[in-house]
Amino acid sequence: MPRRLVACHHCDYLHTEDDIPAGNVAVCVRCGAPLYQAQNNSIERSLAFAVTALVLFVIANSFPILGFSMEGRSESNTLMSGVVTFWQEGYPFLAFMVGLTSMAAPLLLIGAYLYVLTPLRFGFEWPGVHHVWRVLAIIRPWSMLDVFLIGLLVALTKLSDFADVVAGPAFYAVCLLIPASLLMSTQLDPRVIWRKLAPVGLHHPTIDDLAADSTWVTCHNCAFVVIGNGETEGVSCPRCGSRLHHRKPRSLSRAWALLLAAMVFYIPANVFPIMTVTLLGRAEADTILTGVGSLIAAGEWPIAIVVFVASIVVPVFKIAVLAWVYLATGFGQTRALRDRTTIYRVTELIGRWSMIDVFMVSILAALVKLGNIATVEPGFGAVAFCAVVILTMLSAMAFDPRLIWDRAGMLQQQGTA
Numbered sequence: 535m536p537r538r539l540v541a542c543h544h545c546d547y548l549h550t551e552d553d554i555p556a557g558n559v560a561v562c563v564r565c566g567a568p569l570y571q572a573q574n575n576s577i578e579r580s581l582a583f584a585v586t587a588l589v590l591f592v593i594a595n596s597f598p599i600l601g602f603s604m605e606g607r608s609e610s611n612t613l614m615s616g617v618v619t620f621w622q623e624g625y626p627f628l629a630f631m632v633g634l635t636s637m638a639a640p641l642l643l644i645g646a647y648l649y650v651l652t653p654l655r656f657g658f659e660w661p662g663v664h665h666v667w668r669v670l671a672i673i674r675p676w677s678m679l680d681v682f683l684i685g686l687l688v689a690l691t692k693l694s695d696f697a698d699v700v701a702g703p704a705f706y707a708v709c710l711l712i713p714a715s716l717l718m719s720t721q722l723d724p725r726v727i728w729r730k731l732a733p734v735g736l737h738h739p740t741i742d743d744l745a746a747d748s749t750w751v752t753c754h755n756c757a758f759v760v761i762g763n764g765e766t767e768g769v770s771c772p773r774c775g776s777r778l779h780h781r782k783p784r785s786l787s788r789a790w791a792l793l794l795a796a797m798v799f800y801i802p803a804n805v806f807p808i809m810t811v812t813l814l815g816r817a818e819a820d821t822i823l824t825g826v827g828s829l830i831a832a833g834e835w836p837i838a839i840v841v842f843v844a845s846i847v848v849p850v851f852k853i854a855v856l857a858w859v860y861l862a863t864g865f866g867q868t869r870a871l872r873d874r875t876t877i878y879r880v881t882e883l884i885g886r887w888s889m890i891d892v893f894m895v896s897i898l899a900a901l902v903k904l905g906n907i908a909t910v911e912p913g914f915g916a917v918a919f920c921a922v923v924i925l926t927m928l929s930a931m932a933f934d935p936r937l938i939w940d941r942a943g944m945l946q947q948q949g950t951a
């Protein structure tokens with residue numbers, strides 16, 4: 535039987551699909567990006583982790599996450615408290631972003647997996663399953679409970695300097711929820727889902743189909759390879775229904791616009807305080823940089839290094855790398871194509887970790903509300919910093935890495951994985 539075609543998401547190099555052992559990942563021969571991962575019983579496993587994750591999510595949202603006491607008074611907060619505090623204190627953008635990344639997106643992600651996998655596992659039909667599966671790809675990057683947990687640890691470290699802190703049941707639920715959600719996605723082989731969701735009788739292109747017409751368009755959403763360039767641009771993908779484009783429309787100009795906006799916000803993000811801490815009547819404003827300084831002064835080296843890397847190194851590195859990738863692509867540079875694709879991929883993965891400081895502020899502001907004894911108030915720096923993280927993420931998403939290869943004059947190519 536002729537083998538099916540798989541195009542690399544990052545460089546559009548065309549491969550033929552191979553049977554690989556379960557747990558192994560096939561990578562692109564040209565750029566090194568992962569193509570697909572094989573799993574046994576992938577639907578059953580992923581569904582089991584999705585159910586576990588849902589139970590943990592409910593626990594994580596029903597109990598206090600942190601409690602602290604100072605001068606005979608005590609307070610506790612839940613996952614929701616940070617969102618409510620930001621909203622009440624006049625920071626709707628931060629309330630929205632923290633709500634989206636620590637609650638809405640993780641829940642929607644779990645819900646989407648359950649909605650898609652349950653009917654597939656038990657052999658019945660639910661409406662709109664392939665739309666839900668399509669939306670899932672959009673939600674995924676915004677689910678940041680793992681980053682939230684680190685923000686929580688930083689908040690805990692800062693608090694323990696002047697108060698007694700205890701972790702609540704929700705804290706342990708979040709610690710377990712992160713691996714459960716991770717396994718929910720990694721145990722699933724998405725190829726199995728698309729095969730089950732494809733319209734009945736849909737022909738999956740093979741190497742033989744390329745003999746008649748050697749051009750193709752890859753679906754941005756489900757990675758289906760549609761043979762023939764001319765007639766396919768702008769029509770719907772026969773497998774998932776998304777509109778087909780040879781490349782993301784106006785990719786480079788959109789990516790640049792978002793990156794330039796991020797550069798602009800980077801200045802207030804570092805100049806204005808991200809929070810003001812009032813302790814026994816004395817108020818002290820913390821910027822991103824002084825926040826790291828105070829962790830070092832308190833001797834909290836490991837946490838100081840984590841915050842320094844996430845809040846200072848990662849944003850600067852990400853802005854610089856994206857600018858370099860966009861410039862080199864715009865000028866059609868032909869050197870280091872593989873390195874550029876890899877570094878773009880890594881940058882896209884690490885950018886979200888900069889949200890640590892935003893989460894830390896949301897937790898402290900919600901928890902520390904003891905008037906003149908101890909209060910933490912968010913500052914405009916946190917808004918600007920959150921905007922930098924979001925804008926760089928959107929910029930990286932707008933960029934189509936396949937342009938790196940196109941602009942260097944590399945024509946569409948094929949080979950075997």
Ligand SMILES: [Zn+2]
Nearest residue numbers: 542545562565
């Ligand atoms: Zn590739």
Ligand SMILES: [Zn+2]
Nearest residue numbers: 753756771774
């Ligand atoms: Zn598709």
